[in-house]
Amino acid sequence: MKSGFVAIIGRPNVGKSTLLNSILSKKVSIVTDKSQTTRNNIKGIYNNDEVQIVFVDTPGIHKPKQKLGEEMDKMAYGALSDVDAVVLVVDAGQSYGPGDEFLLEKIKNVKAPIFLVFNKIDLTDIVKITKLKEIYSEKLPDAIVTEIVAIKSFNIDELLNKIIAILPQGPAYYEVETYTDKDEIFQIKEIIREKALRILRDEVPHSMAVYMNDIDWESNPLHIQATLVVEKDSQKGIVIGAQGKRIKSIGTKARKDIEDLLKKHVFLELFVRVEEDWRNQDKHLKTFGYKTEKN
Numbered sequence: 230m231k232s233g234f235v236a237i238i239g240r241p242n243v244g245k246s247t248l249l250n251s252i253l254s255k256k257v258s259i260v261t262d263k264s265q266t267t268r269n270n271i272k273g274i275y276n277n278d279e280v281q282i283v284f285v286d287t288p289g290i291h292k293p294k295q296k297l298g299e300e301m302d303k304m305a306y307g308a309l310s311d312v313d314a315v316v317l318v319v320d321a322g323q324s325y326g327p328g329d330e331f332l333l334e335k336i337k338n339v340k341a342p343i344f345l346v347f348n349k350i351d352l353t354d355i356v357k358i359t360k361l362k363e364i365y366s367e368k369l370p371d372a373i374v375t376e377i378v379a380i381k382s383f384n385i386d387e388l389l390n391k392i393i394a395i396l397p398q399g400p401a402y403y404e405v406e407t408y409t410d411k412d413e414i415f416q417i418k419e420i421i422r423e424k425a426l427r428i429l430r431d432e433v434p435h436s437m438a439v440y441m442n443d444i445d446w447e448s449n450p451l452h453i454q455a456t457l458v459v460e461k462d463s464q465k466g467i468v469i470g471a472q473g474k475r476i477k478s479i480g481t482k483a484r485k486d487i488e489d490l491l492k493k494h495v496f497l498e499l500f501v502r503v504e505e506d507w508r509n510q511d512k513h514l515k516t517f518g519y520k521t522e523k524n
């Protein structure tokens with residue numbers, strides 16, 4: 230059999246997590262329309278009779294403004310070592326700019342084969358994509374190019390086949406039933422964060438983390454208590470909303486997905502707490518699981 234490790238990297242919001250979910254036909258990594266949604270390296274394991282591929286979804290690489298951003302970039306760079314291939318996802322609807330240059334500079338020493346994926350080709354036109362391809366053919370002349378629509382699972386098999394072609398013979402690293410390296414608590418927190426991010430706007434999504442207070446595994450319905458952490462009192466008000474409507478809506482949506490995940494009835498209790506400037510404090514980054522000791 231063939232097997233290997235493949236890092237999925239790119240700028241924020243280009244569709245890396247959507248691509249991973251599409252490859253696995255399963256929701257492993259949360260997706261929102263806000264940039265910097267993914268904050269950790271998340272493994273998603275693809276299996277068929279002849280191959281096992283351990284994909285690693287990563288935070289979008291960007292110029293960091295806070296310590297959180299530095300940690301996120303570090304995780305993404307960390308995913309690049311010891312991989313058999315790198316999938317570099319580019320938003321085909323965006324013109325080439327300084328953010329792309331920044332990313333290419335950071336990955337210039339990568340030795341593994343690069344699969345350059347132009348995603349969101351449903352949102353672009355032939356002129357734009359031709360121009361982008363010309364630019365990238367100069368910057369990454371050896372990259373293997375595929376055009377996809379991750380959200381519609383278009384051309385995913387073609388990409389997979391190209392990756393499999395270069396993978397070495399090797400053992401299965403995970404049991405076939407295992408589809409991610411993340412435990413249920415991580416997944417529950419991510420579901421809550423996804424629902425909150427989808428509802429919230431402006432600066433609130435970037436200022437938010439989810440803390441798990443308690444899960445009573447013996448209870449039925451399963452009693453989960455979690456806290457949405459923000460950086461300012463004004464954000465706390467926004468998250469709660471008039472008559473608590475917004476937090477209620479976040480809770481209802483999250484509960485449904487958590488029930489689907491755990492196949493159990495859930496009673497989800499959400500709290501909101503202010504932790505000023507937590508994104509710049511090591512102590513908080515550690516508590517919320519954003520410090521890069523290991524991935």
Ligand SMILES: Nc1nc2c(ncn2[C@@H]2O[C@H](COP(=O)(O)OP(=O)(O)OP(=O)(O)O)[C@@H](O)[C@H]2O)c(=O)[nH]1
Binds near residue numbers: 350351378
């Ligand atoms: N139209 C269109 N939208 C897409 C496609 N793929 C992803 N999206 C949307 O793009 C947005 C970002 O998708 P994500 O998968 O969260 O992007 P990401 O690269 O993981 O983003 P970060 O985690 O923030 O780095 C979401 O609103 C997706 O629904 C696509 O092929 N076409």
Ligand SMILES: [Mg+2]
Binds near residue numbers: 247259267287288289
């Ligand atoms: Mg993501």
